[in-house]
Amino acid sequence: KNEVEQSPQNLTAQEGEFITINCSYSVGISALHWLQQHPGGGIVSLFMLSSGKKKHGRLIATINIQEKHSSLHITASHPRDSAVYICAVSRGWETSGSRLTFGEGTQLTVNP
Amino acid sequence: EAQVTQNPRYLITVTGKKLTVTCSQNMNHEYMSWYRQDPGLGLRQIYYSMNVEVTDKGDVPEGYKVSRKEKRNFPLILESPSPNQTSLYFCASSFRVFNSPLHFGNGTRLTVT
Numbered sequence: 044k045n046e047v048e049q050s051p052q053n054l055t056a057q058e059g060e061f062i063t064i065n066c067s068y069s070v071g072i073s074a075l076h077w078l079q080q081h082p083g084g085g086i087v088s089l090f091m092l093s094s095g096k097k098k099h100g101r102l103i104a105t106i107n108i109q110e111k112h113s114s115l116h117i118t119a120s121h122p123r124d125s126a127v128y129i130c131a132v133s134r135g136w137e138t139s140g141s142r143l144t145f146g147e148g149t150q151l152t153v154n155p
Numbered sequence: 156e157a158q159v160t161q162n163p164r165y166l167i168t169v170t171g172k173k174l175t176v177t178c179s180q181n182m183n184h185e186y187m188s189w190y191r192q193d194p195g196l197g198l199r200q201i202y203y204s205m206n207v208e209v210t211d212k213g214d215v216p217e218g219y220k221v222s223r224k225e226k227r228n229f230p231l232i233l234e235s236p237s238p239n240q241t242s243l244y245f246c247a248s249s250f251r252v253f254n255s256p257l258h259f260g261n262g263t264r265l266t267v268t
Contacts, residue, residue: 076257086245088256129198131257141205142213143188145198 046070049130049146056153062117064149066130069111073141077104077115078129080148086129089115120153127151157182161246161260168236169268176231176263178246184258186249187229188213189221191242192262198245204229236267 047068056062066075077089090097090104092113097104101120106113117124130146159180168174180187188203190213200213204223218240220232229248233240246260 074254078257078259084243084262086247086259086262088258091254091256093254131198141186142203142211143190143200144214145190147195147197 045146046144047130047132047146049128049149051149052147053150054152056120056151058121058153058155060120060153062120062124062151062153064115064128064130064151066113066115066146067111068113068130068132068144070132070134070144072132072134074133075106075113076131076133076143077113078131080127080129082126089128117151122153122155125152157258159246159248159258159260161244161263163263164261165264167266167268170237171235174233174236174265176233176244176246176265178229178231178248178260179227180229180248180258181227182248182250182258183226184248184250184255185226186251186255187223188247189219189229189231190245190247191215191240192245193242201231201244236265238267241265241267 050065074093076091080086092106101118103116127148129148131143134142162177185206189201190198192198199215202221204210244263247257249255249257
């Protein structure tokens with residue numbers, strides 16, 4: 044079993060729909076990152092979370108440390124949101140270094 | 156402009172010919188790291204560095220070397236590349252990975268024949 048699991052692997056939505064991507068992890072973490080990778084390959088950081096909830100525009104990310112689970116929500120989805128969304132967890136602590144483990148990604152396609 | 160610069164973007168080489176992929180950041184970040192991305196396996200960490208002269212192995216370090224002599228640079232060295240190192244490579248940096256976002260380079264697509 045992977046230490047970081049994302050669901051779903053693939054998601055197709057109609058423009059305007061509310062989208063949720065889930066990330067579950069099985070290790071202790073110091074932070075969780077949500078990343079976006081566009082078809083050209085570039086990777087952009089969307090959020091870094093260690094607790095609670097963050098919002099940026101139409102994107103919302105939440106994390107439940109006790110349940111080891113995070114969600115990424117996209118409200119009023121748009122075709123330009125089509126990308127691969129990747130969850131990554133930082134497993135280390137400041138005094139002992141840090142390793143990052145990634146989920147396999149969720150391919151999101153938003154149709155007009 | 157704050158950025159992570161990776162070079163080259165594309166590289167085709169032959170088995171055994173030493174190569175270096177460069178990574179440089181202009182944000183005074185402490186943390187830098189290298190990843191490879193393969194279909195079906197996702198992103199996997201190769202090496203990371205917490206600061207100058209401090210490096211450590213990630214999940215797939217075999218066949219790779221790194222150095223961090225200056226804060227801004229973190230080159231990835233393949234001393235004797237093999238075909239199984241054909242992959243898409245990313246460098247990333249962060250002020251501190253525990254409480255700061257990651258900034259990625261544009262990637263290097265490496266083919267080893």
